[in-house]
Amino acid sequence: MCKPGQLNTSNTRSTQTEIGDITTILTQSPAEILENKPNSESDSESESSSSSSESGDCSSDYYEPEDDDDFETEDDQYDEEDCDNYLSSHAEPHRERKFIVYESCIRELLSKCNTCNAPTLVKIAAILDTQLVQCNETTSSNAMELEGLKRCQATLDKEGIQVDALVTDRHASVKKYMREKWQGANHYFDVWHVAKGINKKLMKVSSKKDNQDLREWIKSVVNHMYWVASSSSDNEQEKVDKWCSIMLHVCNIHTGFDGDFKQCVHGPIEEHREWIKKGSKHYKLLSEVVMSSYLLRDIPKLSPRLQTYGLEVFHSNLLAFAPKHTHYFYKAMTVRIYLAALHFNENGNRKQAVRKDGEKCWSVSYPKSKKGEKAVPSKIKVDPTYKYIEKLLTVVFERRQEFATYSEASQDALMNYAKAPPAVNATYQPYDKADLVKKRCTCFPTK
Known part of the structure; x- marks a missing residue:
């Protein structure tokens, strides 16, 4: 007080x-x-x-x-x-x-809850750390994602930030690392990434001859996965039991399930459905995808709350600062990622715009995956702000006052900031440019 x-x-x-x-x-x-x-x-x-x-x-x-x-x-x-x-x-x-x-x-x-005196949680969308990994820093491109995760973990540990839960895709090396090296954090899988893989496999199976009847069940299977994740909290066995119930649901069987989940919770189904006969060819094809042992091992790790869509939004925002069609060297790419993170942290939690009469602003968008068959409403946010630019300019002027020349500032940056890894072509065999020009030829010579 x-x-x-x-x-x-x-x-x-x-x-x-x-x-x-x-x-x-x-x-x-x-x-x-x-x-x-x-x-x-x-x-x-x-x-x-x-x-x-x-x-x-x-x-x-x-x-x-x-x-x-x-x-x-x-x-x-x-x-x-x-x-x-x-x-x-x-x-x-x-x-x-x-x-x-x-x-x-x-x-x-x-910082404390009035009821239980426990630390309060604040939900924000912010980038706490970014890491840029070059391909020659790891043994393969598959190992780059794990290397970036290790560097982020080291930064968070250095700052004293404790991670309670981590939500990722189903990367095999990340799963092993979280299971063996980072046991203090709960590891979950993003539902969208898992559902995307299931949708892709079922679309491939249903595209074959005489399997088109499976296509009408793809959306139901994907929606069922979202329901399993959101309604089961952290009970892993409950997630598995609910997921396996889909194989009886498609056969028009809604009670008498094995495990703790005994029956479907939906009401009467009035619409006409082409039910799948148990033991039929379509049933076996669907079971190969839905009941695969690899998938059943990952179902208990579906995230019940947090998802990675915020990170996907940041990646989309990053394209405005570092488009993929343009090549940037390591330092330039690092700076552009930092700028994208600053812009996202300032504008990632913008509110929905409101008209003068108090009505909220919406727009109609057509998802690419739906191919025009479905439209969804999208929120129109308030205009973004750029206050971080003023802070950057302040830092630039302060640094200019600290160092009289550019060479002094560059020397300080080399000593106090992370060094860039060697260029990708540093280990390549050098060639003489004059010899390459002499040997140059074309399949369509000009006069």
Whole structure:
């Protein structure tokens, strides 16, 4: 709790602090504060109020410590009971009393839950770390993803950030690394990546002759996977039992399942469906995909809450800063990734735009995978902001003042920042350019 202090009308600050849904805004200037003071009181009462403020009892609506250095000293600490008595004795009906509150106090207040005193979780979409791995830094392109994960883990550990859960695709080397080396974090699979693989395999099977009847069940199987992940929490066996029930559901059997999941939870099915006969050719083809041992091992790891769509959005945003059709050297690519991360962190949580009449803005989009058969509504967000550019310019000017010449700044960067790996062609055999020009020929010579 912040203690009342002497009002300093010559240096009253304007503070705006926003954390989550709680916003504290104090914007009154010294002149406005003086104008709001009651004029019906005599000068003697004003003198007495000023003398009482020096002893710790203030009658103004705004309070600010006189010296920041003395704010947290033991001599100036106030008991909560004294502060509560002060507020109750000076409270006025239908009037909100305002205090200047330090940002550190608000953060400490929101860091604990009022009920269980446990740390609170704040859901944000932000890039905490980025790693650029060059192909010659690993043995193969398949190992680059795991190398990037290891570097990110090292950075988070260095900063003291604890990872409770990690959601990835079904990369084999990542699964092994999480199982053997990073056991402190719960590893989950993104549902979209798993469902995408199932959809691809079923589309391939149904494209063959006499298997077109399976195509109408593909969407149901994919939707069933999303339902299994969202309705089963962290119960791994429940996920497996629910997933296996799809093989009886397609046969129009909705009760008497094995395991803890005994029956379907949907209501009566009124629409006409081409049910699959148990033991038929279509049933066996569907079972080969849905009941494969490789898939059943990964079903318990489906993420019940968090998914990787936020990361996919960042990758889409990255294309605006580093398009794939253009080649960039290592340092230039690193800088462009950093810029994309700054832009995403500032605009990744934008709200939906609202019209003047209060109606939310929507647009109609046609997913490429649906091929025009389905349209979905998309939120229109507010315009992006670019405040990070001002911060970057400030850092540039500060660095210019620190180093007089470009060579000094470059030397400092080489000493304090990560070095770029050798170029990909550094290990290649050198060739003489003049000899290559002489031997150059074309299949379509010109006159």
